[in-house]
Amino acid sequence: MTPVLPDEDLLAKIDVKDVRSYLDLTGWQLVDEQPERIARYTKTRDDTGRQYVVTVPLKQSFTDYPARILDLVATLSDAEHRSGEVIALTLIQGRFDSLQARIEDDGSRDGSIDLVDGAAAFQSMKELLLYSAIAEKGPKPVYSSPSYEETKRLLKGSRLAQTQRGSFVLSVVTEIPFQEQTLPGFPDAPEPHPRKVMRRLATALQAAHEAGIEDTEAAFRKRVESGLSANFCAAIGRFGRSGSLHGVSFNTTASRTRRVNRDACWVA
Incomplete structure (x- = not known):
């Protein structure tokens, strides 16, 4: 071949x-x-x-x-x-961390999605990353909506990537600055802020999954420190508004060319 x-x-x-x-x-x-x-x-x-x-x-x-x-x-x-x-x-x-959402609905098998549902999904992806960035500054149960200028600042370096087939797959990527490798025996350099935001996003998605299984108000409140907020939950919930939706799954992936700190936990 x-x-x-x-x-x-x-x-x-x-x-x-x-x-x-x-x-x-x-x-x-x-x-x-x-x-x-x-x-x-x-x-x-x-x-x-x-x-x-x-x-x-x-x-x-x-x-x-x-x-x-x-x-x-x-x-x-x-x-x-x-x-x-x-x-x-x-x-x-490889310099990007990524978030992917795989959407299953009645038409996604041919690589397409309902226009209204697709627009809502793109908005949800933006909000998941946005409220993760805000939570990195200080976790709270609910946030007021940031201004357009603040949103642009918080999401600087984040981009929509090419959609993929396999149901309908949305991708958002965030560029992680290059850092020189530390010498053996020396502590890792502090993680760059975009990596902290993507890690917070991964942790919040895991927290939302766990809280959803318990399905109590207390389950959500005790996971606020993980980045879970009413805004974050609303962004996830927007995926489920359509009656034709069969499910959505998320995956976060760390950059292939940027080192992950040895003492930090990456949740996929």
């Missing part, structure tokens, strides 16, 4: 920092570095004993940068048994 590899324009968008961070986080070992030129990494597969070698060009200004990244992506594709296009997209989009 001919491997599916990305085009040159896509490869040119891949940032050197994201490549090196991805390699560090997925078990590759740095074995050689020529400053301002290249860095070489190796990895041995546990199941086969095969050793792989990749060379990272350290400047995107190199004229052959896309060609070198293509070689790297092809090797990663072979080592990870994933298509080159998927690997390239992982490296490009």
Whole structure:
């Protein structure tokens, strides 16, 4: 089978920092570095004993940068048994934490959704992230609606991603700033604020699920500190207004190229 590899324009968008961070986080070992030129990494597969070698060009200004990244992506594709296009997209989009909502309704099997229900779902996704950002400043049972300017400030760096098939899947992504890796034995640097907001969102979704099972006012109140609020619950509830809706499930995913603090818990 001919491997599916990305085009040159896509490869040119891949940032050197994201490549090196991805390699560090997925078990590759740095074995050689020529400053301002290249860095070489190796990895041995546990199941086969095969050793792989990749060379990272350290400047995107190199004229052959896309060609070198293509070689790297092809090797990663072979080592990870994933298509080159998927690997390239992982490296490009890896700086984002993400929230996905998978919606099941009467028409979603063909990749579409009712227009009114879809508009409400997009609004809900925005509010889930918005009230998580507000809760990170100080958890409360209920909040007043922020102004448009405040909403833009709180959600800076968050974007709608391409919708996906598989029922109807909405995605919101938040860019996580790059941080240099700390040396062994030293404490991790404080998490950047966008990561704290996404972690709060993940925790609040879990809290909403648990409170919904108990289904008492006390169950909701004791989870306010986790980010649960009346506003957050209302955003989830908006998904269920349509009679054609069969269900919605949420998934939060941490960035593939940004380190998660060792002492922090990520709830998916």
